[in-house]
Amino acid sequence: MKFFSGRKKTGKEEKKKQSALREWVDACIFAVIAGTLIRTFLVEAFVIPSPSMEQTLLINDYIFVSKISYGPRIPNTPLAIPFTQASLPFFKSLKPYSTAVQWPYYRLPGFGNVQHNDVVVFNLPVGDTVLRDPSGGDVNYYQELHKENFPPPDIRPVDKRATWVKRCVGLPGDTLQIDANMVCINGVEQPLPAYSQHRYQLYSNECKSLPDSLKKALQLDENWRVLNADSSSYTINLTTVAVKKLKGTRYAIEPLLQNEGNRDSRLFPQDFSYHWNEDYFGPIYIPKKGATIVINHENIPLYYRVIATYEKNKLDTTNGTIRINGVPATAYTFKMNYYFMMGDNRHYSEDSRFYGFVPEDHIVGKAVTIWFSFGEGSIRWRRLLSGIK
Incomplete structure (x- = not known):
C-alpha cells in the first residue's frame, strides 16, 4: 500500500533534486579527468611487489613516481578506461583499452634526463608479447616458447606493458661491463648503492x-x-x-661469485657465443640516438631487438648476409636512446642482464618518494615520506 502526502511536488523541488544528482555526476567526471591528467603528466603511485630492489625499496613500499623529472609521455593508447593497465582487476581476459587509435611516441619537456644511479620506473621491454597462465597472470613469452599449453600470446602497446622499477647503471653511449659483480662504465668501476x-x-x-x-x-x-x-x-x-x-x-x-666464463643461458642475449653470467657480463655498448656502429654476425645478437622490434625495421640475418629492410647492411644508426637497468638486490633481480636494453620510449618516470610502507603486520613508520636514493 502506498501513502501519499496529499500534495504534488513543485517544479522547483524536482529541479533541485535533479541539480543535486547532476552535481554528483559532474564531481565524479571532474575527479576522473583531474586524476587522469595528474597520473599522466605529473605523478603516479606504484607499489613494490618484489625484493629485486632491497634494501633500497622493500616489498609493499608505496612510491610516488615523478613524470615531469624526465618529461611526461603522451599516451600511446588514448582510448582506455582510466586508471587501468593491461587488464581489468576481476576480468583478466578483457582489455581495458583499444588499439583503434595509437599515437606515436612523444615526450613533453621535463626537468632533466635519466642520470647514472637514478631509480627509474619503466615498461618492461619483453612485455610486448606475453602469455597468460590459467589464473590470468602474465608469463614471459620469450622464456616459454617451447611450451604449448598456453593460449595465443597477448600483444601489448608500450604504455600497457608491465611496469618495473630498477636503478639505471648505464646511459646511452656508455660501454658497460660487470666484472666480479662490480659495474664498470667506460672502464671506471662504479660505487655501490649504500643499501644494495x-x-x-x-x-x-x-x-x-x-x-x-x-x-x-x-x-x-x-x-x-x-x-x-x-x-x-x-x-x-x-x-x-x-x-x-x-x-x-x-x-x-x-x-660469493659465479665463475668467469660460466654461461648462464637465461641471460641476454641468449646466444651460445656469449659466455656471460650475473657476475661477469659484457663489455657491451649501450645504443645512443644518432650513433652509428658496425654490425656483423658476432654482435648482431646484442642489437637484434633494437633494430627489429624497438625501431621497427625488417631484419634478416640468414644466408650469411645482414639485410635491413631488404638492403645489405654493415652499419646501423640508432633512432633512440637506450638504458641499462639493474636491481639493487643484485643476485635476486631480473633486469637488463636478462632482457637487454630499455628504450627511451619505455621510460615512465623517476621514483622519488616512499609515501607509505607496510610489512611484517605493521606500518613501517621510519620509511614514510622518505626520499629514494
Missing part, C-alpha cells in the same frame, strides 16, 4: 645461533639466508652497510 644487496659467504662456528643483536644490526631476513652443508657458513645477502659492520668482528665473509 649482494651474495656473500659468512663463516663462523656459531652460525646456527647468530646473536639477535647481530641479526638486527645486519637487517637479516630468514627468507634470504641458507645454511650450508658444512654447518659453519651461510650463503647470505648483505648490504654494503652490513659488510662494513662485520669487518673487524669474529665473522669472516667473502663475496
Whole structure:
C-alpha cells in the first residue's frame, strides 16, 4: 500500500533534486579527468611487489613516481578506461583499452634526463608479447616458447606493458661491463648503492645461533639466508652497510661469485657465443640516438631487438648476409636512446642482464618518494615520506 502526502511536488523541488544528482555526476567526471591528467603528466603511485630492489625499496613500499623529472609521455593508447593497465582487476581476459587509435611516441619537456644511479620506473621491454597462465597472470613469452599449453600470446602497446622499477647503471653511449659483480662504465668501476644487496659467504662456528643483536644490526631476513652443508657458513645477502659492520668482528665473509666464463643461458642475449653470467657480463655498448656502429654476425645478437622490434625495421640475418629492410647492411644508426637497468638486490633481480636494453620510449618516470610502507603486520613508520636514493 502506498501513502501519499496529499500534495504534488513543485517544479522547483524536482529541479533541485535533479541539480543535486547532476552535481554528483559532474564531481565524479571532474575527479576522473583531474586524476587522469595528474597520473599522466605529473605523478603516479606504484607499489613494490618484489625484493629485486632491497634494501633500497622493500616489498609493499608505496612510491610516488615523478613524470615531469624526465618529461611526461603522451599516451600511446588514448582510448582506455582510466586508471587501468593491461587488464581489468576481476576480468583478466578483457582489455581495458583499444588499439583503434595509437599515437606515436612523444615526450613533453621535463626537468632533466635519466642520470647514472637514478631509480627509474619503466615498461618492461619483453612485455610486448606475453602469455597468460590459467589464473590470468602474465608469463614471459620469450622464456616459454617451447611450451604449448598456453593460449595465443597477448600483444601489448608500450604504455600497457608491465611496469618495473630498477636503478639505471648505464646511459646511452656508455660501454658497460660487470666484472666480479662490480659495474664498470667506460672502464671506471662504479660505487655501490649504500643499501644494495649482494651474495656473500659468512663463516663462523656459531652460525646456527647468530646473536639477535647481530641479526638486527645486519637487517637479516630468514627468507634470504641458507645454511650450508658444512654447518659453519651461510650463503647470505648483505648490504654494503652490513659488510662494513662485520669487518673487524669474529665473522669472516667473502663475496660469493659465479665463475668467469660460466654461461648462464637465461641471460641476454641468449646466444651460445656469449659466455656471460650475473657476475661477469659484457663489455657491451649501450645504443645512443644518432650513433652509428658496425654490425656483423658476432654482435648482431646484442642489437637484434633494437633494430627489429624497438625501431621497427625488417631484419634478416640468414644466408650469411645482414639485410635491413631488404638492403645489405654493415652499419646501423640508432633512432633512440637506450638504458641499462639493474636491481639493487643484485643476485635476486631480473633486469637488463636478462632482457637487454630499455628504450627511451619505455621510460615512465623517476621514483622519488616512499609515501607509505607496510610489512611484517605493521606500518613501517621510519620509511614514510622518505626520499629514494
